[in-house]
Amino acid sequence: MQTLAITIFLIWATITAAIFVFVARSGRSPGELPLKAYKRNRIFALLGLSMSAIVLLYFTLPLTPYPDEGAAPDRVIYVSGKQFAFKLSDKPISREDALDDEVFLSTKPIQAGELIEFRISAADVTHGFCIYDRAGRVLTQTQAMPGYVNRLRHRFSESGVYPILCFELCGIQHYTMKTQLEVVDNATALSAVASK
Numbered sequence: 001m002q003t004l005a006i007t008i009f010l011i012w013a014t015i016t017a018a019i020f021v022f023v024a025r026s027g028r029s030p031g032e033l034p035l036k037a038y039k040r041n042r043i044f045a046l047l048g049l050s051m052s053a054i055v056l057l058y059f060t061l062p063l064t065p066y067p068d069e070g071a072a073p074d075r076v077i078y079v080s081g082k083q084f085a086f087k088l089s090d091k092p093i094s095r096e097d098a099l100d101d102e103v104f105l106s107t108k109p110i111q112a113g114e115l116i117e118f119r120i121s122a123a124d125v126t127h128g129f130c131i132y133d134r135a136g137r138v139l140t141q142t143q144a145m146p147g148y149v150n151r152l153r154h155r156f157s158e159s160g161v162y163p164i165l166c167f168e169l170c171g172i173q174h175y176t177m178k179t180q181l182e183v184v185d186n187a188t189a190l191s192a193v194a195s196k
C-alpha cells in the first residue's frame, strides 16, 4: 500500500513539475495572443473538466457512507474524548462524567454485521476518533470536537478486538490516548445470552 501511494505521488509530482516547466518556458516569448484559439480551448477545457467531474462522481458517490444514512442504526454508542482517554458508553455521557477520572464507562460487546452509529464529542480540546483493524489499517475515523456531536456509522464485518486511537495531536501525551472495542459473532452473542 505504501509503495502504491509513493508511486502515485511520484507520477503526479512529475506531471505537476512538467506543467510548471512548460508554463515557465512558454512565458519567455509571449508573442501575439491567439484570442480565437484561446477562447475555443477554454470552452473545451471547461467541457472536459465538467465531463470528468460527472464521471468521477458517478463512480465514487456510491462508495461514500451516505447510502446507509436513511437506515436506523442497530446500535448507538456514545463517545467522549478528553486529554488523554476515550470513554465509550451505551448512554449519553455528561461532561462531568467525561472529565472525571474515577468514572469508568463501558459498552456491551458489538455484534458483527450490526450498523453502529457512534456519537462522538470531546470534553476539552479536539481529538480524533480512529478505529483500526488488527492489521493496523484505518477502518473509519472522524474528529471528536468539544461542543459538537459527530456521527460516524460503521458495520464491523468480523469479530475481534479493534484498537481505537486518537488521530489528532491533542497534547503532550496524545500518543497514550487509546482504547479498544470488542466485536463478537452473532453466534457467540446468542450463546452468551442462552448461558445466562
Ligand SMILES: [Cu+2]
Pocket (backbone or CB within 6 Å): 127, 128, 166, 167, 168, 169, 170, 171, 174, 175, 177
Ligand atoms: Cu490525541
